[in-house]
Amino acid sequence: MTAAQPLLALQDVSLAFRTGGGLVRRSRRLTVLDGVNLEVGAGEALGLVGESGCGKSSLAKTVLNLNRPTAGNVRYRGRDLASCTPADWRRLRRQVQYIFQDPLASLDPRMRVLDQVIEVLAVHDIGPPAERRDRALAELAAVGLDPDLAANYPHALSGGQRQRAVIARALALDPKLLICDEPVSALDVSIQAQVVNLLAELRRARGLALLFISHDLSLVRHLCERVAIMYMGRIVEQGRVEQILDRPLHPYTRALVAAIPRAEPRRGEPPEVIEGETPSLLDPPAGCRFHPRCPRAIERCAAEAPLLTAQPDGRLAACHRL
Amino acid sequence: MTADFSQPLTPAVARRRSPRRLRLALGLTPSAIACLSWLTVVLGVALLAHWLAPYDYEAIDLRARLQPPVWMEGGTWQHWLGTDDLGRDVYSRLLHSVRMSLLVAVLGTIIGAVLGTTLGFLAAHFRGWIEDLVVMAIDFQAALPFMILALAVIAFFDNSLVLFIAIMGIYGWERYARITRGMTLSALGQGYALSLQVLGVPPLRIYLRHILPNIASVLIVNLTLTFPAVILMETSLSFLGLGIQPPQTSLGNMVGFGRDYLMTAWWIAVLPSAVIFLTTLALCLLGDWLRDRLDPMLDRSPSP
């Protein structure tokens, strides 16, 4: 066991579904994840960036055992998740938690927020029953929800407050790893910053590791140390945040970074615009999946899929042109 | 008017919910009160039939055949609602019939609700072949008019009270199953059920303490639709002589026997008919009212 054993490690993870299919139609194979390699170390924050439909959420669900990978393995602290029993999973739930995109859908509309946090403590038998209410109140206070707000039903809270409640509920279990799937996409821009700051603060206070999934690069820059860029089920670039965002190598990353709205747009430089739309996952392009839209594609790109290789500055990138 | 949930339940708020405010808050209209009153009477009769009835419902008295009710010529206070072709007291038979019909309807509705909801949950939870089986069963039952199905079962298996109640139970289950399955699937998809699962809450607890309370209002609304329907089905089958069998008496039974005497002794058929009509009408109206209270947004067109 090496000193820097990662908390979470995905090794060559692939996920495929069969779609459609009935008496008359043949089913098609949908490859959602293809050979994904990712690692999150203890206490570190990794951002996962990509367009809608690239497989980010499926990856998160695979980590949570909501999907079984069709190839590869997912390890938590070295332990293969596929070999975990239901009892193991109960323990695992306390280590790895998940924040959804839509806070209103994540909360039971008929229970008060405070009760929902208490319930989580009760189900996992955390602490003596008499103290649970106080613990729940403390968790909610730590995210900025005072007792008066905590006694409300979800629909009576604002979007930002709800998401804080969801965070409080997840943190009540004191997890080591928090997977956030677009946690602020449904919120107003001004509130987004608040919640992201809250996450950063909680991270510092508890030594929490984060897997922050988003399509918003500026938020990732603010919160994470490392970032992985995903396109159509594959990781195309991975490395430290400053490296990737200040000096993007992969053509897709370059286009994403160029598309970030700036306060003072650089004059004279036309933004690199990607042509076309993401192809359907039912019929992915051969070779490099990005090549039909890539401004720098060559013949080799259509024939052979590039592997994620180490670059001189330490990052990983998958492109034949580098 | 819904309760104000944005305020925590402090003593000041609790004081405001006095009885009169509650009644106004509940929105009891005069017609709702009328329906409730009638139904309370019916329920009372059903429970107290034994003690209220002056005669045994089976008591035959051939000397007092076909006596008209007391307000007509030839009627006596001995049998204030008249007698039937075997001299049995119509009033007593009416009381016991109400009891019987209500009993069958309540049992049938409960069986249908429990069966349907459970199967709906099972189908949504396990998916796969269990769900396919349940969906097939739902489609199969929806493919035939229930009357035909019921008659077929009675033809093949002979008629007993237990079987009949079972049939009434099967009458409603598919709607409950369909509703439960649909709403559970959507809750399980991207919602609080998934979050709770990730948080480690065991599935049974999720179903009983989270999903069920959330779909309860829709299920209750369905209850208000199926309960009068069960009564109607039972009375229709009993009218045909294929439901509740003599010597047991039911409202449909009485009408069936009275049909042949419409010219001479109309009261035998008309009185139970009136009771059936008033009761189902009260239930339907009350159901409408309840639907308004629970969720004004629900679609109110009767679905087949």
Place this chain on the structure above:
Amino acid sequence: MPVRAIVQKLIRAALTVLLLLTTVFVVLRLSGDPAVYVLGIDADPDALEAYRKQHRLDRPIHEQYLRFLEDATEGHFGQSFMEGRDALEAVMDRLPRTLLLMSVTLGVTLLIGIPAGIFSALRRGSWMDKGIMAVTVASFCLPSFVLGIFLILLLSVTWRILPTAGYQTWQHMVLPVITMATADAAIFARFTRSAMLEVLGQPYMRTARAKGLPWARAVIRHALPNAAIPTVTIGGFAVGSLIAGAVVTESVFAWPGVGRLLVTSVQNRDLPVVQVIIVLVAISMVTTNLLVDLTYGWLDPRIRGLMGRRAEAKP
């Protein structure tokens, strides 16, 4: 609509009928010895044996099943022992009378129910609307046999303008038709009303007004066709309701049709006849639902287009 979808639906319909026949077969075997049913429990054992041999009841079950299906497709369901002749014949004899009753009822239902619903929607909130809605609730809650009894009492016994039972003249049809049509017309009225209300509330209706289209034309050209689409979907339900209604109504009015036959057959446990009727009903329902499905798809251009594009689903 692509042929594939139609074929799929046909296959499903056929499978449903097959499933029903199988269920009938299984239930029949479960409920006891058919020989005893047909010949009676006190019959001579030799006669019972002969019957079993004749009907291949001593063969393995899968052979019996295949013979059963074979016989079913040829219409051989056995002898009605109430009438002593072929069960299918007994049913077919009475079918025209029931069909007559049902078709007239359907006509009346549509003629009264749909206009009432449309009218109610157009005059929403008026006392006419409220009146119609009140009447529909009452009709919906009233069991048809109760209505039948009241009608007989009023129009036959008290006022003596119509006969109580029988089937010879058109006057005999009036009361049964009214009885059956009332509940169904109520449902059609309510359904049409809510379909119309939904359509009338759509933005494209307001746009039609804004274009300067007179209200009547807007209703006829835009509202009605769009409201017709969901109304087609209760066609299946309507047929089922007619069948169930026929069973009860024919008994109330002693109308000698298939419904009445079913009741007496069940009372006397004349299983061959019951089988025939169930199968006929199932086929009718499956066919009706199939037609409704196809018509609905054809009528609604959204579904028409969707059917063609379903193969290229985008993730």
